[in-house]
Every structure is written in structure tokens, then in C-alpha cells.
Amino acid sequence: MNSVIEVNELRKSYGALSVVKGISLSIQKGEIFAILGPNGAGKTTSVEILEGFRAADSGTVRVLGTDPAIKGRAALEWRDRIGIVLQSTQDTAELTVREAITHFASYYSNPREVNDVINLVGLNEKADDRARTLSGGQRRRLDVGLGIIGRPEVLFLDEPTTGFDPEARRAFWLLIRQLRDEGTTILLTTHYLDEAEALADRVAVMNHGEILEISTPSLLGGRANAQATISWSEGGMSKRETSESPTAFVKALSERLGGEVPDLSIHRPSLEDIYLSMIGATHE
Amino acid sequence: MNKKLPGALAIGVQRGGLEVKQFFRQRESVVFTLLFPLILLAIFGSVFSEKIAPGVTFSQYFVAGMIASALVNTGFQQIAIFIPIERDLGALKRLRGTPMPASSYFIGKAIVVTVSMVIQVVLLLAAGVAFFGVELPTEANKWLIFAAILLTGSLVSTILGVAFSSVPKNARGASAIVSPVVIILQFFSGVFFIFTDLPQWMQQVAAIFPLKWLTQGMRSVFLPDSFATREIAGDWETGRTFAIIGIWLIVGTFLAIRTFKWDRD
Numbered sequence: 001m002n003s004v005i006e007v008n009e010l011r012k013s014y015g016a017l018s019v020v021k022g023i024s025l026s027i028q029k030g031e032i033f034a035i036l037g038p039n040g041a042g043k044t045t046s047v048e049i050l051e052g053f054r055a056a057d058s059g060t061v062r063v064l065g066t067d068p069a070i071k072g073r074a075a076l077e078w079r080d081r082i083g084i085v086l087q088s089t090q091d092t093a094e095l096t097v098r099e100a101i102t103h104f105a106s107y108y109s110n111p112r113e114v115n116d117v118i119n120l121v122g123l124n125e126k127a128d129d130r131a132r133t134l135s136g137g138q139r140r141r142l143d144v145g146l147g148i149i150g151r152p153e154v155l156f157l158d159e160p161t162t163g164f165d166p167e168a169r170r171a172f173w174l175l176i177r178q179l180r181d182e183g184t185t186i187l188l189t190t191h192y193l194d195e196a197e198a199l200a201d202r203v204a205v206m207n208h209g210e211i212l213e214i215s216t217p218s219l220l221g222g223r224a225n226a227q228a229t230i231s232w233s234e235g236g237m238s239k240r241e242t243s244e245s246p247t248a249f250v251k252a253l254s255e256r257l258g259g260e261v262p263d264l265s266i267h268r269p270s271l272e273d274i275y276l277s278m279i280g281a282t283h284e
Numbered sequence: 285m286n287k288k289l290p291g292a293l294a295i296g297v298q299r300g301g302l303e304v305k306q307f308f309r310q311r312e313s314v315v316f317t318l319l320f321p322l323i324l325l326a327i328f329g330s331v332f333s334e335k336i337a338p339g340v341t342f343s344q345y346f347v348a349g350m351i352a353s354a355l356v357n358t359g360f361q362q363i364a365i366f367i368p369i370e371r372d373l374g375a376l377k378r379l380r381g382t383p384m385p386a387s388s389y390f391i392g393k394a395i396v397v398t399v400s401m402v403i404q405v406v407l408l409l410a411a412g413v414a415f416f417g418v419e420l421p422t423e424a425n426k427w428l429i430f431a432a433i434l435l436t437g438s439l440v441s442t443i444l445g446v447a448f449s450s451v452p453k454n455a456r457g458a459s460a461i462v463s464p465v466v467i468i469l470q471f472f473s474g475v476f477f478i479f480t481d482l483p484q485w486m487q488q489v490a491a492i493f494p495l496k497w498l499t500q501g502m503r504s505v506f507l508p509d510s511f512a513t514r515e516i517a518g519d520w521e522t523g524r525t526f527a528i529i530g531i532w533l534i535v536g537t538f539l540a541i542r543t544f545k546w547d548r549d
Binding site for chain 1: 288289290294295298299302305306309310370373374375377378380381382383384385547
């Protein structure tokens, strides 16, 4: 059995408010799995149950074969095998990057080398600077460094690239793929659809406490079968047509117009288009 | 793979070192926790220097009270303000997500409290001896009581700080609530005024809380025994002092364990 995270009929309510309404999912070893959904969809609650921060009302949850609600010594042994990168933390401000990572290494039974982690998250030049002097992106990379120092088998990443510039984002994605290639299973929640598309092997779309669909980014919402939109200019006018076979359409168009088609573009619905139509459809 | 997890004590000691480092790197904590009591001592000690009994000046009385207050400043006040800050910053939740045992966190806190407490007591004592005519006791018995009050007083103060840390809703609320509580307690407990001069209701309120007893205990160490007759009961009440600290230790531990919150909500 290669399933690292296993969720069955998970439910959670706060008072009368049902936040998670019986979700099920299964995440394999070495997979990057993204959970997408608008604010209030139940993502955070679900992930916090998987991280052991909250207790489920009903359903079964197993992370590395263990119920995250476990207590005592066994809980520490379980936590030794997972890594958590929370949203926007500002602690350890007065410690240097190296001090913070070195200290967190002391919690784990088999930590990575501190220098390796500093290299991996690209903070070599900042290693001896205090955390409070780091930029938003650097601070986030320190958070990831603290999350992976214990050599986790499962890494939870909550909105990891909020506030990153595009270049830092690319560098961060490389890091996450590298961790995946080393066998780390990664559960990612993000607001950025391009991030999910670039990183995730599979995505789950959540809304109103339910999972609408679990699929690969390219197949989600019937995206692969969706019609392509072809647009071009003809006789000074913008033209637009949808087609299931855009290649044949463009070939015919090219023959009709005698070679190069002016302003030609072919557009497939982006993950964002599909996502928005999915959550829009359930908003009514 | 099957290496054992590090022990709670070893991690706790590491955390202690880290907490001390952070304490000294934060200007606010150094100024508020260590310097402010010295400034108070300089002001009050200089303004009110008249004799209040044969061989006892108000300055001496005040130094004894400030040393007792040091246990509240470095324990209760420091802990009850900094834990909500750590909670707000997400530090506690991050720790909760690691294999760090909860006890290690509190061992670390105990270490930073002890270090800052010892520094503050030494500074106050040095200033008291150098400028305000405080005489160090010569009997071993008094030093023993001094050590016992430092130890139990600091412990009870810290544990009550942990218990109180769940009261403020957020970091900003913490200093707004905790500092006035401490200052009012100091007024009521005979730190800034002579306890027996206070209205009776104030004395009765103060007698519920540990600071009044810590203050009285410090007077028993640093003032001549002849002054004991000036206390409410006509003696130092050393036994009762430790009994009341003991009760607060039990109550505080119970409350701290029951109410401690790692997360904001």
C-alpha cells in the first residue's frame, strides 16, 4: 500500500455550521497534491485535521498510517515524520537563519544537515542575518527550511508563495519539485492556479465543505475535451471561432487566406477558467 | 530511520539557551524587564529616604519590595506578555507541529525566567547596598529563607504567568492587561507604600495574592528583626508565607495545564 494520506468521509462542524461535509481522498507516496478552493471552502479545516491541529467529528484520517489526533509519545514519533509550513508566521525574528534551523534540527531524530537545508532553500547569503531582516519571500523560504529540516516523509504547505515575486516563485517551485523527487509527499493549498498547474500531480477542488472533483490539472473539469477558441484577423475585423479540432480548422483557414493567418491565436481554457466555472456553478 | 527522538530535557535546555538569546536581543524586553525596576528604585529610593523605624529607612523597605517585585516582573509579567505574542506570531502553533515535547517549551521558559530573575535581583541588591543603605544579612538562616523565597516565588510567579497567558485575546491586549495588574498589585502589596499604612481593605485584597507575602518575606531577610513588630501580625509569618505560596503553586499549575492554548482561536 503506497497511500501516504488516506481520508474517508471526513466531517467537521463548528456548532451548527458544517465546514467539512464528508470528504474522501487518497494521496500516494511522492505525489504533489494541491487542494484548491475559495476562502471558507473548508480547505484549512481539512488540512489542519490532517496536520493534527484539529479533531475530526467523524470519518477516518490516516497520515503515514497514523491517526493525526493521536496523543502522547506516539504523537511526537508521528510528528518526527511530517513537516508543516504554516501560513504567515513571524516568529524567530531575533534569531539568524542558521540559529533557527539549527535549533529546529535538534527536535528531530534524523534531521538533514543544516547547511544542506540552507542551500536547498537558497538562503546562503542570508544565513547569518536575523530573520526579521528577511524579505517576504526569504522569510517564506526560511519557513520551508524549518519545515523540511526533520527530513519529513509528508510536507504540508499552506499558501507557500503568497507575496513572492515571479522569479522567487519559480525558484520555490524548483525546490518543491526537488523535494518531491527525493520521495517527499507534498500536500499544497494555494490560491494561485498557475502554481497548482505548475506543481501538482493532482488537484482537488473544494467548495462549501465538499470536494467537487479530484483530477490532474490538465484533465480537471473536462478541460482536455473542452473546445479551443481560435481567433484571427480577416479584412480588418477580429474573428473568433470555437472548434474541437483546431488543427484542422487552422489548416483550412490558412489555405483560404493563402498562407500566414494574421493575429492567429489558439486558446484552451486555463485551469483558472475551469476552476472558476466549477466553483461558480455551485455558488447559485 | 529508527534513531530515537531527542529527550525532552535536552531540547528544553536548548530552548532555554535560545530564549535567553532572544531575550537579550529584544530591546523592549531588556528595557522593560531589567532596566525599568532599576529606574523605579532610583526615583522612589531617592525621593522617600526618611526613617520609618529605628535603623530602617523607607529606601531599605522599598528595596526589599522591589526584589520581591523582580520575581513578578521576570516571571508573571514576562511570561504572561510574551506567550500571547508568541501565540500571535504563530510560534506556538509551529512548535506544536514539530516533535518538540510540550515540557521542553516550559523548561525553556523556566530557564529564561531564572536567568533574567537572577540578573535583576543581583542588580537591585547591588544598587540597594551601594546607594540605599541596604545591609546584606549575616545569618545563614536568612540566606536560606532568601533562596527559598526566590525559588518558590519565581516558580509560582511563572506558573501564574502561564495560566494568565490565556486571558488576553491577542498580543496587543497582553501588555495592556498584564502591566496594570502587576502595578496595582505592587501598590496593594506594600511595594510602593508601607503596607501597614494602607487602608485595611487594600491589605485584605493584597493578602489573597502571593506578592504581599513575597514582599513581607524579603523584608524578613533584609530588615532588622526588630522591624517584625511593625508588621500586621507582629512577626514575619514565614510559615504562613510559604503555605500561601504553596497553595498558589497548586492552583496555578492546575489552571495553567487546563487553560494553555497553542493556537490563536
